[in-house]
Amino acid sequence: VAAEAALKDAKPLEHNGYKVELGKRAIVLALQQALTSGAA
């Protein structure tokens, strides 16, 4: 849901529409990696 919210107002240009879906997936992956990183 946070990833959807973060990209909600994106206005892609002719050739960079892929960044919207890529951004959503990258946010999810980055948060998953953050949660599983570190010792605490």
Added chain:
Amino acid sequence: MQSFKYSSATDAASAVRTVSANQTATFLAGGTNLIDLMKEYVERPSELVDISGLNLAEIRSTSNGISIGALAKNTDTANHPLIRQNYPLLSMAILAGASAQLRNMATNGGNLMQRTRCQYFYDIAMPCNKREPGSGCGALQGLNRIHAIFGYSDKCVATYPGDMANALYALDAVVRIRGTNGQERTIPLEDFHRLPGNTPEKDNNLQHGELIVAIEMPKNNFANKSYYLKVRDRASYAFALLAVAAALETSGNTIKQARVVLGSVAHKPWRSPEAKEF
């Protein structure tokens, strides 16, 4: 390369005075972006004031967090024990950028000052409002695969390409600046870079002649739960198509605080208002 006057500054005050007295003068630190741009006639300063000898490379703890000298090298910053232990997100972001050789030369202040990698900005045969205000934007109707999806204008669709600033934004950094009046001020990283609007030639909110002297970050509880994800066309030595700086503060199974900053999607590191509220 266009001819230019060169001088080596012996102190910050004289460096600021010299640059502020000449509208086409600029500071030279690591030079890893500026010199390339000068070779391509994209940047044509009449005068370079070399600040690389100034005493602005210290990385030290402060009562509230950490201060990182503007002239500390990217490599030394990323590998500093205080950064690795307390701000690993910053270390990851820096090490995701450029190459080892470039990081050995590049400074933290220069990293913030690096210019867009828009192909139309680099190609002086093409129109570019950032390089030549009023000439038009080649990318708006051209090849814009690497360009912005947030905050652009009809004058410029370029992105800020750096990695370090995305992490700094997530970590509430401020940029300490020496002004032309000799006084220092700070700008939150969030407000350091700017959207293009009608003046895309201005990448950030520095006034001409102002000098970055340090970057400061408060203490945080993100060290154990943070990650920098960079998506690019090849595994190393490439600018991001998109990047995410993610930092979490957790307590048991509860997320107390979350930061998500997107890189290479706008003219500045981007944190959407909706995601801030989420």
